[in-house]
Amino acid sequence: MKKLLVMSAVSITFAISATTAAPVMQQKAAQGQAMQQQQQQVEITDALLKKFLAAMNGVQQVSQKYGKQFQNAQEQQKKREIQQQAQQEMLAALNDAGLSPDEYNAVIQRVQQDPELQKRLQDMTSE
Incomplete structure (x- = not known):
């Protein structure tokens, strides 16, 4: 059950972050390559995972607040305003947890791809 909650939270957080960030299409390919390099460079320590869990909690709260x-x-302008406000608050949640957006996204990507890392994160949430 906790594994499902952790993975659901990671998926929701990733989806929300992706939609609120609204990256420019031309930059997407370059960002993808940079992200892959960042993922390889980020060492996933227990301290980083604890920061990630705190950040994820904050991002989820923002997501629930603005979802x-x-x-x-109804209006696109209003949707953009909501997205911008949510993105600012999500970035503040990351900052409060001591993570950069790149570190946060790198952990999300690695957790989605690495069953051992998923288990580590699950074990940390059950403590």
Whole structure:
């Protein structure tokens, strides 16, 4: 059950972060390559995972706060405003946890791809 919660939280967090960031298409390929390099360079320590869990909790709270507002907004301008506000608060949550957006996204990517890392994260949430 906890594994499902952790993986759901990671998936939701990743999806929310991706939609609120709204990256420019031309930069996407370069960012993808940079992200892969960043993932390889980031050492996943227990301290980093603890920061990640704190950041993920903050991002989820922001997501819950703005999710319905975004879905209920009719005008594109209002949706953009909600996205911008949510993104600012998500970045603040990452900063408060001591993570950069690149570190946070690198951990998400690695957790999604690495069953051993998933287990480590699951074990940390069950403590």
